[in-house]
Amino acid sequence: MIGFNILLHKEWREALRSGKFIWLPAVFLLLGLAQPLTAKFMPDILASAGNLPEGTIIQIPIPKPGEVIAQTLSQFGTVGLLAICLAFMGTISAERRNGTAAWVLVKPVSLFAYVASKWVVQCFIVGFSFGLGFGGAWYYTYLLIGPPDTQAVLISAILYFCWLMFICTVTITASAWLRSPAAAAFVALGSSTVLQLLLGLFEDKLSWLPSGLNAAAMSTLTIGESPPWVGSIFVTIMFVAALMLVSVRGLRKMKG
Amino acid sequence: MNLITAEGLSRSYGNTEALSKASFAIGEQRCIALLGPNGAGKTTTLSILAGLLEPTSGKLVMQAGLSTDRRHWMGFLPQHPAFFGWMTGRETMITAGRLCGLTAKEAAKRSEELLETAGLVEAANRRVSGYSGGMKQRLGLAQAVIHRPRLLLLDEPVSALDPIGRRDVLTMLDAWKREMTIVLSTHVLHDAEQVCDELILMNRGQVVMQGQMDELRRSAGQPFLRVAVEENEASSLWVEGLNRIPGILKIDGGKFDFHIHTDKIDSVREKVLRSALNEGVKLLAFEVSRTSLEQWFVEAVQQA
Structure with missing residues (x-):
């Protein structure tokens, strides 16, 4: 690891100066805050949207705190993943192209150190962004809707972070193999979708897939009980390595 | 003892062979020019030497006693040096030094020295993305030698520069060639002649020849006399009479500015000069020249 x-x-200075360390947390924070707010104020939003006849009564049950946080996670799973893939799709291929x-590799540096440095910094940025967004969602849910189960929130946070870390690793790998950054982003997003689809189709047999972490995080929040996820964590770590x-x-x- | 000996290096991209069975030796403390027209395989050769590319076949033999990872004792500057645009010049230098294994203190010290040499002290705190082409080239050179490499590989170090940038870079190289072996590629013979003492001529992926610059210059062609005289009656008479001097093989060129070819340069030089003085001819120029390496280069490349 020379x-x-x-x-x-x-890598750390690059993330700071290129603004990645600002906009990625901002995206996650925005997503995290939007969910509890819309959940709480949806009836008012619909009412003020107009086009409804006089006297309409809108009754939407306010969701449970755990559900609101789970919805936040599903936002992270779409827009958040896209943001991560876009941020890191060129991490190696762009450096190779320009x-x-x-410049780095003619110096006595090990290839593994080059990849690992990127991985560590990106996982840190993703972790920070996710923590910020998830923390924001937790806080606003607590304020507006009610206190969620702390233990479930913490467990789901850890599980979901592992899932994001996995996607991050896929992005880096795709970027090392593919010339085009867009292709790398596609592979990363595509593999996350495929993994989730596979899990949806064969839920009983394939719960050990990395996407099992995503599902486990969701169900911990909504149902309150978590399916076994130790297998998924183990498999994910193997995959990352x-x-x-x-x-x-x-x-x-x-x-x- | 040679630093590196290349034995039968070949490299192909698909069906095209960029380098075929190139063998050459890189000695110590000298400046070697890798000369050849575009597409001769110079960049491929340098990339293989730098370890950025693996040869399809053939091998490199390193001097015994040096680290097997040659990146420790080698500096490399690619044709289009790329830097992280968000770093400042000083940060680039320090990062390069640290990556090459210098301690923080050494790296900082070497950076200051080299920024000074490269004339980048004032720009050291500016981002590299705002540097001009010449500044980037000088920065590239400076960071390539930060760890005092034994071997410095430069791909077209001066081709993209204006005359001033070119002179700056050549001056830096001239100073460094006492401390390390420099291998530079160029398609401009003139640049090679200015700093290098050895030449490896390449064409179409093959090494045409390797030799010392002055030996080549000597063997490049017979010396000849170039004479120019004032245009008047006396001169023209004298020129017509020159043929009678023994040893002169051929006279060509204009009437008052011509080349005298001979195989006995010393005696002919004396006789021509004496007769000019005797006849009172007003000489404008009188010099001994050789077929330039340029001419020889063009011929060698066309033959292959």
């Missing part, structure tokens, strides 16, 4: 510390420092990857090695191979392939 050069890991210095590369970590470089020659900065070569394997994908890192695959990324290194992708980088090596560029040489020969």
Whole structure:
């Protein structure tokens, strides 16, 4: 892991200066705050939207706190994932194309350190963004709707973060193998969709897929009980480790 | 003892062979020019030397005793140096130094020295994205030598520069070639002649020849006399009579500015000069030249 510390420092400064460390947390915060607010004020919003005949009575039951937070997670699962993929789709391919990857790799640096430094910083940014958005959702749900079950919220947060970390790793790997950043984003988003579809189709047999983490986080919040997720966590960690090695191979392939 | 010996390096991209069975040696403390027209395989050769590309076949033999990871003792500047635009010049230098294994203190010290050498002290705190082409090239050179490499590889270091930038870079190289081996690629012979003492000529992916610059210059062609005289009656008579001097093989060129070809340059030089003085001819120029390497380069490349 020669050069890991210095590369970590470089990635960190890059994230700060390129503004990624500002806009990604902002996206998650916005998503996190929007859900409890719309859940609470939906009747008022509909009423003021007009076009409704006089005397219409709108009755929407205010959802339970756990459900509101679960809805936030599903927002993170669409817009949030897209934001993550867009932010990191070019992390290696863009550096390869503009020659900065070569600038780093002609120096005595191990390929694994190069990939790992990106992984650590990106997981940190994603973790921070997710924490901020999820914390915001939790706080506003608490204020506007009611106190959710703390233990369920914490467990689901950890599970969901692992899922995001997995998507992050897929993005890095795709970026190491594919020339086009857009293709990398597509692969990352596509694999998240496929994994969730597979899980939906064969829920009993494939609950150990990484997307099981996503499902487990949701059901912990809505039903209050969590399906077994230890298998998913284990499989996800294996996947992440394997994908890192695959990324290194992708980088090596560029040489020969 | 050679730093690196290349034995039969080949590299193909699909069906096209960019480099075929190139063999050459890189000695110590000298400046070697990799000369050849566009598409000769210079960049491929340098990329392989730098470890950015694996050869399809052939191998590199490193000097015994040096680290097997040659990136430790090698600096590289690609044809289009790329930097992280969000870093300042100083940060680029320090990051490069740290990545090459210098301590924070050493890296900072070397950075200041080299920024000074490269004339970038005033721009050191500006972002690299705002640098001009010449400044980037100088920064690229400076960061490539931050860890005092034994071998410095430069791909077209001066091709994209204006005359001033070119002179700056050549001056920097001239100073460094005492401390390390420099291998630079160029398609401009003139640049190679200015700083290099050895030449590897490449064409169409093959090494045509390798040799010392002055040996090449000597073997490039027979020396000849170039004479120019004032235009008047006496001169023209003298020129017509020159043929009688023994040893002169051929006279060509204009009437009052011509080349005298001979195989006995020393005696002919003396005789021509004496006779000019005797006849009172007003000489404008009198020099011994050789077929330029440029001419030889063009011929060598066309032959292959």
